[in-house]
Amino acid sequence: MKVVNYLSQMDKDKCIGCRLCETICPTGAISMFEKKAVVDENLCRACSKCEDVCPNEAVILVERTEPLMVSADVDTVDEAAIDELCAKADLFPEQMICACTMTPVKEAAAAILNGARTPEDISVMTGIRTGCGIYCMGAIQRLLNANGIELKPPANNRWYKQCLSMWDIPDDVAKSNPGYFIEEDQGIYRNKIKGGERDVE
Ligand code: SF4
Numbered sequence: 001m002k003v004v005n006y007l008s009q010m011d012k013d014k015c016i017g018c019r020l021c022e023t024i025c026p027t028g029a030i031s032m033f034e035k036k037a038v039v040d041e042n043l044c045r046a047c048s049k050c051e052d053v054c055p056n057e058a059v060i061l062v063e064r065t066e067p068l069m070v071s072a073d074v075d076t077v078d079e080a081a082i083d084e085l086c087a088k089a090d091l092f093p094e095q096m097i098c099a100c101t102m103t104p105v106k107e108a109a110a111a112i113l114n115g116a117r118t119p120e121d122i123s124v125m126t127g128i129r130t131g132c133g134i135y136c137m138g139a140i141q142r143l144l145n146a147n148g149i150e151l152k153p154p155a156n157n158r159w160y161k162q163c164l165s166m167w168d169i170p171d172d173v174a175k176s177n178p179g180y181f182i183e184e185d186q187g188i189y190r191n192k193i194k195g196g197e198r199d200v201e
């Protein structure tokens with residue numbers, strides 16, 4: 001969950017139409033109109049990336065009149081379906097997917113089961129990926145893939161690539177490097193998930 005207190009606004013006179021903000025926005029909130037950046041305030045999650053990247057100080061974050069509470073309600077989704085999706089992605093439902101917003105994996109899973117198809121959708125629905133935007137991205141991609149969604153990074157490449165984890169190591173590499181105990185570690189995780197554990201110890 002994220003409480004969004006601010007909102008990005010563009011100064012039309014200062015905007016030079018470079019589109020850097022549009023490229024970096026994690027929620028797809030920015031588009032161009034008559035060569036000037038405009039923000040959809042319903043989608044802005046106040047990450048301030050557009051403000052940081054703007055070369056002409058055209059962006060300011062202003063306080064919202066009412067804070068916006070952003071979260072995917074896990075109670076709207078069958079818990080067994082959340083557990084099944086998390087298990088397919090080799091993630092525990094209660095483990096943290098985003099340390100910036102303290103959001104558990106089950107919330108991202110609920111967003112997907114409620115219709116999120118892209119990392120941007122998940123960011124809009126949960127607020128995750130609007131802090132550092134880095135460490136949650138691998139788990140987001142694994143959850144979407146586990147739900148059968150083929151991901152295609154946007155042409156302007158504003159996604160962090162999926163970080164390698166033990167799940168990405170090919171079986172033959174794991175087998176031929178027994179000293180790293182990769183297969184054993186994978187087995188421990190999978191057995192815990194199969195055993196119905198919802199959290200990392
Ligand atoms: S980064 Fe700044 S100058 Fe460039 S399009 Fe966005 S608001 Fe305009």
Ligand code: SF4
Pocket residue numbers: 007008021024025026027028029030039043044045046047048049050051130
């Ligand atoms: S979500 Fe972040 S990058 Fe996108 S408009 Fe809001 S503050 Fe700017």
